[in-house]
Amino acid sequence: MKPIMCVACVPSTNDKPLDNITEYQKLVGRLINLTLTRLDISFSVQVLSQYMHSPLQSHFDLAFRVLRYLKGSPGKGLHFEKDNSFSLKAYCDADWGKCKLNRKSFTGYLVYFYNSLVSWKSKKQATISRSFTESEYRAMASTAFEIVWIKNLLQDLCVNIELPVKLFCDNSSALQIAANHVFH
Template sequence: MGGRVSEPTTKASQFVVAILAKSGNIVTLYQLDVNNAFLYGDLHEEVNMTLPEGYFTENDKQTEGNMFISLFVYVDDIVITGNDIDEIKRVKTFLNSKFLIKYPGVLKYFLGVEVLRNDENICISQRKYCLELLNDYSMLGSKPANTPIDLGLCVVCSPSEKDNLLSNITKYQKLFGRLIYLTLTRPDISFVVQILSQHMHAPLQSHLNLSFRTLRYLKGSHGKGVRMVKGNELSLKAYCDADLGKCKLNTRSVTGYLVYFCNSLVSWKSKKQATISSSSAEAEYRAMGLTACEIIWIINLLRDLNINVKLHVELMCDNSSAIQIAAYFS
């Protein structure tokens, strides 16, 4: 990746944005798999995330940016894309000379995520992963639930006579580790997973019961995913909201946001705020700040993919006081 995005492994939204950004072009995303990646030893060489000063000659600088190759790396799984098929082949040949590489071909299945595409749409889902999760917890025959959590439900934080601490918390922790990964393509369960994941070290019986309620919801919607439509208008739009004092552990507010690129959902999050907010305006303003950080990150990612996004970016918020505060400091 380029200088603005310098992560050692792929971020979830990075993977989604890359799929959408390249879906409208002729160049396709390809998948590579490194066999026995951990047997190649430690890396002692210096690695430049940006090309060092003096690398380009004057003639090279004139054509800089016309060709690019991007690799999205997660341990030993790699997705490669770019705007030059011949250069992609050269990169694949070079990698094959250094490592034992498998070439599954065009990207269809990556880290438990299925990528389905036609001429107009792309859909990413974790259907197989979800069914395996339901099977492991014997929930394939359960009665489906319509929602992942009851509306207005207050999650209990302290144990009682009727709601004791779990004697074996490992089962609960393993379940939520898998549910957290499932939120990669399931924004509809982000909120309930965010709530219950706070009790990983002291879960109650009611928390486990609610987690199985979430599994029953997944039973009826295991095939759902994120649908992305090709679009010519390269614009970003975001929505954010905050729930004042939603967390019963410390009365912190909860932020939620959605970010759209080309009218397709590419990033989402439900997260507890770092500090306590004294008013709804303050909570909403903090939510706007977190959303703005994600927008900037996505813009930089798109630039590294050689895509210039349309500015300005619309950030939608339903609190007039927070909007006025943001306008005052802009």
């Protein structure tokens, strides 16, 4: 699904507020519940949920666009597989300065246990990054915090996982910073 953030963050000049915002709130609330099993709409629904108290007509149209996407792509939910290895692996990514209003970056990560997705997040970063590498490094740090939390939770449940945990990132500069022991 194409990101809807650019359209939602910067409304057009002829966009009007909704007369009845409860319909929008109900629709977005149902979409939020659906994100528990449909991760592919998480980011779009997160952006739409930022306008729950003052939605515009374009936001309502974008919510219907998400519904049309869902109707056209059944069976894209979570799938759990059985595996014999007690391993964790994670993937992370960031979009540098994508929010047009405040130039903050977005972080997204997925954490897998037994080849099944157990944790995920798509969130706007708290601070403004000065470079793409910095935003990717922040994404790696958030993912590492989540991995440590899950590892500790599994240890409390007497589940020993295989170490080291693999963290996949697509930015070579951020990987070089993370691998440089002088900075740590």
